[in-house]
Amino acid sequence: QSALTQPASVSGSPGQSITISCTGTSGDGGGYKYVSWYQQHPGKAPKLMIYDVSKRPSGVSNRFSASKSGNTASLTISGLQAEDEADYYCLSYTSSSTYVFGTGTKVTVL
Amino acid sequence: EVQLVESGGGLVQPGGSLRLSCVASGFTFSNNWMNWVRQAPGKGLEWVANIKQDGSEKYYVDSVKGRFTISRDNAKNSLFLQMNSLRAEDTAVYYCARGKYGAKTCDIWGQGTMVTVSS
Numbered sequence: 001q002s003a004l005t006q007p008a009s010v011s012g013s014p015g016q017s018i019t020i021s022c023t024g025t026s027g028d029g030g031g032y033k034y035v036s037w038y039q040q041h042p043g044k045a046p047k048l049m050i051y052d053v054s055k056r057p058s059g060v061s062n063r064f065s066a067s068k069s070g071n072t073a074s075l076t077i078s079g080l081q082a083e084d085e086a087d088y089y090c091l092s093y094t095s096s097s098t099y100v101f102g103t104g105t106k107v108t109v110l
Numbered sequence: 111e112v113q114l115v116e117s118g119g120g121l122v123q124p125g126g127s128l129r130l131s132c133v134a135s136g137f138t139f140s141n142n143w144m145n146w147v148r149q150a151p152g153k154g155l156e157w158v159a160n161i162k163q164d165g166s167e168k169y170y171v172d173s174v175k176g177r178f179t180i181s182r183d184n185a186k187n188s189l190f191l192q193m194n195s196l197r198a199e200d201t202a203v204y205y206c207a208r209g210k211y212g213a214k215t216c217d218i219w220g221q222g223t224m225v226t227v228s229s
Contacts, residue, residue, distance in 0.1 A: 001172055003154070034214035038155070045205060045219040046147075046155065052213055089155050093214035098169045099145070099157040 004090055004102040011108040012080045022073040022090030022102045034093035035073040037066055041086045049088075050075060077107070085109045112136035112218050114206045119223030126196050126227070132189040132206030132220055140164075140184040143209030145216050146191050148202035148225075156202075159191065160209065174200075196227045 004024035012018040022035070035053045038046035048057050050066040053073065063078045073092075077084055090102035118130040130146070146158040159170045159180040168180050179192040189206055203224050207216035 003156075036215040040155075045221055047219075048210075048215065048217045051210065051215040051217070055213075057217065087154075091155075091157070091215065096169070097160075097167070098171065099160070099214075099216075101147075101155045101157060104154040 001094075001098065001100055004092060004100055006088075006090060006102040006105045008103070009106045009108065011110055012077075013110045014080055014082065016080050017076060017078045018080060018107065020075045020077075020088055020090075020105045020107070022075070022092075024071060024092065024100070024102075035066070035068060036091040037064075037075045038089045038091065039084075039086045040089065046089065080109055082109050112208075114208065114218060114220035116204065116206045116220045116223040119204065119225045121226045121228065122196055123229050124197060124227055127192070127194045128196065128225060130191040130193065130204055130206075130223060130225070134187045134189070134206075134208070137208070137218075139182075139187040142211055144180075144182060144189045145207040145209060146180060146189075147205045147207050147216065147219075148200075149205070149222075150199075150202040153202075158204070161189070193225070196225075198227050201225060201227045 004022050010018050037050040039049050040046045049064050053068050054066045066075045088105045113135045116132045122128050145160040161168045161180045177195045181190045203222040205222045206220040208218040210217035
C-alpha cells in the first residue's frame with residue numbers, strides 16, 4: 001500500500017495550463033480503472049474534482065480534465081486561475097478493495 | 111443538504127483509545143460505503159478504512175490493522191472508528207467520507223476531527 005507518486009509542486013501563470021501526474025505500480029493502482037482527483041485548500045476538507053479517471057462531478061469547472069495512460073494518471077487544469085492554488089491529490093481504488101492516495105502536489109499560481 | 115459531521119477527537123496518551131463518530135444527514139446513509147481518511151499535520155492524505163453498506167465487509171490500511179475497528183449504525187445514520195493502542199504517528203485530522211454510489215471514490219467529506227496522541 002505505498003502512496004502513488006506525484007510531483008511535489010507545479011506552478012503556472014494565470015491563463016496557462018498545467019498537468020499533474022500520478023504514477024504507481026499496477027498492483028498499487030489496481031490497474032487504474034478507478035482514479036479520482038481532489039483539490040484541498042488550506043484548513044479545508046478535500047473536494048472531489050474528478051472520478052472514474054475522467055468524470056467530473058456536477059458543479060466542477062470544465063477547466064479540470066483528466067486521463068490515464070499505462071500506470072500514470074494525469075490531471076490538467078486549463079485557464080489557470082488564482083482560486084486553483086491548492087493541494088491536489090490522486091486516489092486509486094486497488095485490487096484489494098482498499099484505496100491509496102498520491103503524495104500530493106502543491107499548485108502555485110504565479 | 112448532504113452533510114457529514116465528525117466528533118470524538120481529542121488528546122490521548124500513547125497506548126490509549128479513542129472512538130470517533132460521524133453523523134450523516136441529507137442522504138440515505140444505508141446506500142453508501144463509508145470511509146475514514148486521515149491527514150497528519152502538514153502531510154498528505156491517507157486512506158484508513160472503509161465499510162460496506164450493511165457492515166459485512168471492512169478493509170483497513172496495513173498500519174492500523176488490528177488496532178482500529180470501523181463500524182456503522184444505519185438506524186442512527188452513524189459511522190464509527192474505534193482506535194486502540196494509539197501511537198504518536200496516528201496524530202492527524204480524521205475525515206469521514208462517503209463512498210459515491212456506483213463509483214469507487216469518496217464524494218462527500220466531513221470537516222474532520224483532530225486526534226493528538228502525546229504524553
